[in-house]
Amino acid sequence: MREAETPVGGSGAALDRPASLSERLASGLLDLITRDGLRRGDPLPSVKELAARFSVTPPTMREALRRLQATDAVELRHGSGVYVGKGVHRTLMPNPNSTVTDYAALALELVEARLVIEPGIAALAAEHRDEAALERLELALETATRAPDDPRPHLNFHRELAMASGNRMLYEVVDSLLVVRNREQRTLRRMIADRRRDYDEHRAILVAVRAGDAAAAESLTRDHLRQLRYTVAPN
Template sequence: MSSEQPKVYIEVIKQINNIINEDQLTSGDKLPSERELSDRLDVGRSSVREALRALELLDLIETRRGEGTYIKPFGSYRLVEILLSFLLKDDNARKDLTETRRIVELEALKLACDRITDDSVDQIKKLIDLAKEEWSHGDLPVEEDYLFHKTIVEASHNRLLLNLWVSLVEYNKVAIERSLQREGRMLVSLGEHVEIYEALKNRDQKAATEAMRKHLENSRF
């Protein structure tokens, strides 16, 4: 029984996706009722209910009491987060994650060199100063480090890149702390942040990319 049940509801999810495509439903549209889905797919109501519950957990649909079930705006960050919860259990997958983060962040940085505002440049400088202050008190500036990188990715003004980056890094923030805990790493990291900031301030894409590439390799996230 337990080996059969997952197959049933996963197949139902696939079929619901087919119905969404056939009926040309999009974000904000209402899904057919449980009864209608059960009839159209020729499966039990309980299997339909399990499939809908899984889609709701993935943040792809929402049930409104007394109204029905609706398709939510696609949240790429949420879907990636779910996948990462499985990926991070595997050593090779963790290497893939680090590589993907590097690709996303470097491409976002290139865009940021053209699109960053003076306010964002100032914010990056403030985060570096805050990190130095935290470190002077003997505390690891994990949050400031995270926000330094996030502010740069935000400056790309590409929402999907930001969602991907947040999913890749937020889920595994402990990696930032482990990296900064290595002997002598904190001071070197701060110096690398300053180098990246100076290049960004000058909108120097080549220097910024080289500085970030070196920083990410040295960080060993």
């Protein structure tokens, strides 16, 4: 790979332009991770070694790595090296250059997207749950009762519900939505006035999942998200 920037077309050509060097390097690094079977937390070669492998300078390689770090695909640890990040297999990726500021409007779209996806996920969770999944759902419920500064790991109920479905693709979609739209998620949480009701609705979903009642789990999840949608847009 020669180190030369690919020319970018003029106004209106962004969708048709060739990939930049840093984009091609980022893609090559993801291919390397896949080809070598690396997983989250596994170390990558040093920046210098990666630069030599791709025939670019270390600063150019660092730029590509920073691009991947912005999406959690890799993690740069100061004084330690480069590691595979937690977001390397996500199906949706955040845009680190996003300039969107209307998070309330996006929060409504997020709830509507979840209304389409999550009731069916809850039904699958009721059909495929196991003891480990039920335990994590219980921990996620317990998380909601903690103080925000509690140092213990915080589990998200809806993420764990997707994990309990047994469908990796659905889990990745929910995980990606929660990560990519983290600001909108925070907006939603601030809008929830009745925290006890929110907790009780999650508890009812868990009871249905534990009982293996797919219809109830689906219905309760839909009602829960409809209530959340009403909170965001009462009219």
